[in-house]
Amino acid sequence: MKNIAVLTSGGDAPGMNAAIRAVTRSALAKRVSVHGVRQGYAGLIGGNLRPLGARDVGGIIQQGGTILGSARCPEFTTEEGRLRALRSLRQNDIDGLVVIGGNGSQTGAHALWEMGFPVVGVASTIDNDLYGSEITLGVDTALNIALEATDRLKVTAASHQRAFLIEVMGRDCGYLALNVGIAAGAEAIVIPEVETAPEEVAEEVRAAYERGKSHAMVVVAEGATYNASRLEQYFHENRKRLGFEIRTTILGHVQRGGVPSAFDRLLASRLGAAAAEQLIDSEPGVLMGILNGKVSATPLTDVVQSTKRTDPHLWQMARILAR
Ligand code: ADP
Numbered sequence: 119m120k121n122i123a124v125l126t127s128g129g130d131a132p133g134m135n136a137a138i139r140a141v142t143r144s145a146l147a148k149r150v151s152v153h154g155v156r157q158g159y160a161g162l163i164g165g166n167l168r169p170l171g172a173r174d175v176g177g178i179i180q181q182g183g184t185i186l187g188s189a190r191c192p193e194f195t196t197e198e199g200r201l202r203a204l205r206s207l208r209q210n211d212i213d214g215l216v217v218i219g220g221n222g223s224q225t226g227a228h229a230l231w232e233m234g235f236p237v238v239g240v241a242s243t244i245d246n247d248l249y250g251s252e253i254t255l256g257v258d259t260a261l262n263i264a265l266e267a268t269d270r271l272k273v274t275a276a277s278h279q280r281a282f283l284i285e286v287m288g289r290d291c292g293y294l295a296l297n298v299g300i301a302a303g304a305e306a307i308v309i310p311e312v313e314t315a316p317e318e319v320a321e322e323v324r325a326a327y328e329r330g331k332s333h334a335m336v337v338v339a340e341g342a343t344y345n346a347s348r349l350e351q352y353f354h355e356n357r358k359r360l361g362f363e364i365r366t367t368i369l370g371h372v373q374r375g376g377v378p379s380a381f382d383r384l385l386a387s388r389l390g391a392a393a394a395e396q397l398i399d400s401e402p403g404v405l406m407g408i409l410n411g412k413v414s415a416t417p418l419t420d421v422v423q424s425t426k427r428t429d430p431h432l433w434q435m436a437r438i439l440a441r
Contacts, residue, residue, distance in 0.1 A: 119213040119236075119398050121151045123167060126184040127158035127191075127223035130374055131242045131256025133382035134184040134218055139175040140390025141216050141240075146172055148398050153210060157187040158219070159194035159226055165206035179383055182259070182375045188219075194226050204235060214397045218242045218390075220254070224405055228418040236402035238393045239418060240386075244374060247291035249424040250416030251407025255389065258381040260287065260373045261297055267369055268302040268337065275333035281323050281364040283353075285346035287373050288339035292428045294373075295339035300436045305331070307436050308338035308349070311428050316344050316352035320360055327362070329441065336364070388413050 124141045126134045142152045154174070156166040178185055193199035207215065214236040217227040220243030231237045241251035244260035264286045275282045284304075286294045292309020299307035306322035308314050323334040338346050346366050353364040378386070385408070392413045393406045404415035 119150055121153065121211050122214040122216065122394070122397060123153040123155050123207065123210070123212045124170070124186070124216040124218065125155035125158050125162060126186050126188045126242075127217060127219035127226065128188060129220060129243060130183050130188050131220075131244050131254070132182040132259035132374070132376050132378035133255040133386040134188075134242060135178040135181050136378060136383045136386035137218050137240050137242065137255060137390035138184065138186060139179055140387045141394045142170045142175045143172055144391040144394035145398060148394070150398055153212060154186050157189040158223070159191040159199075159203060160189040161187070162203040162206060163191065163193055163199055165209065167206070167210050167212075180377060182377055200229055200233060203230070204233060207235065214238070214402060216240060216393045216397060218255070220245065221248055224248065224418060225422050228422045231403045231418055236397060237418070238397040238402050239405035239421070240389045240393050241405055241407035244294065245288055245291050246293040247426055248405070248407070248421065249426045250405045250414075250421045251409070253385070253408055255382060255386050256374075256378075257293070258385075259376045259379045261294060261301070262379060263373050263376045264294060264298045264369055265301050267367070267372070268298055268304070268335065271367060272302065272333060272335055275335060279332050281334040281336065281362055283336045283338060283346050283349055283364050283366040285338050285340055285366070285368040287369070289341040291426070292339040292342070295337050295342075296428055296432055296436065299337035300432065300439065302335060302337065303440060304335040304337040304436070305440050306334075306336040307433060308336065308342045308344060309428060309433065310339055310341045310343070311430055312433050313343060316349055319344070319349060320353065320356070323362065323364070324360065326440075
């Protein structure tokens with residue numbers, strides 16, 4: 119292999135830049151040149167590639183987001199789109215590709231691999247919903263940002279004897295909500311994996327006040343059936359009967375853009391270096407992630423066919439710890 123490319127795709131995650139840096143410098147150390155692809159699969163289809171040298175990836179390890187840009191590219195989900203991407207890879211003499219991204223991006227990587235192109239993935243998503251890695255790039259930073267915001271709201275909640283609803287990211291997976299909830303000591307946690315009716319949430323809040331608490335914090339994942347806006351509507355419509363009101367804060371994209379934590383920079387460095395090594399010296403068609411604390415390669419075929427779910431036992435534990 120003489121020339122590889124690297125791209126970031128889907129939702130951006132803190133640590134992507136550190137991974138780009140690690141892929142680039144590890145490949146260069148093996149005398150393999152590197153191209154950066156702009157805007158994920160869209161840049162691949164449009165031939166938007168440029169050479170990356172060691173200095174081009176300098177000063178980015180501490181930056182959130184991605185210097186290459188990311189995008190959602192519906193065209194790549196079609197065979198025609200992927201054939202165009204393959205053509206531009208060949209035109210630029212690229213022999214292999216590293217895809218830094220989440221579930222959708224790794225599904226795209228798998229599709230390219232199935233068409234015979236050497237690809238290696240790096241597990242990167244703040245949702246932590248990717249099979250093949252216990253922890254993914256960006257989760258630690260997003261968790262700490264959401265936790266800091268929740269801690270601050272708790273101070274206000276306690277001062278005013280209020281109930282607060284905090285919505286964190288997580289479309290199909292409650293990992294962030296559950297872990298923020300446990301770490302912040304939330305009175306109730308609402309995640310997609312555990313169906314929770316609004317009456318049950320109201321009961322938890324009421325019971326918290328009865329136990330003598332001066333506040334009640336409810337952390338909810340955006341993908342839960344009863345997300346923040348539906349819960350807010352329920353609480354508003356029933357405020358007289360319930361005897362309390364609830365204030366809502368949707369954290370949204372502030373969770374994504376943070377300065378990557380030490381953990382995410384280290385994870386990105388390890389996974390990025392391993393991805394370059396795997397692509398150049400070993401077997402492609404895999405996702406680089408962390409399993410049992412070690413950098414591990416999982417076939418992309420297994421990654422796209424399997425689902426990682428949040429442990430419901432932790433949800434039970436959180437209820438007990440919030441008593
Ligand atoms: P994430 O990687 O963060 O989960 P998305 O789900 O938006 O983000 O996926 C990112 C991109 O990956 C999509 O815009 C599309 O280009 C590509 N992709 C997603 N699903 C597929 C698929 N089934 N086949 C091919 N490419 C896909």
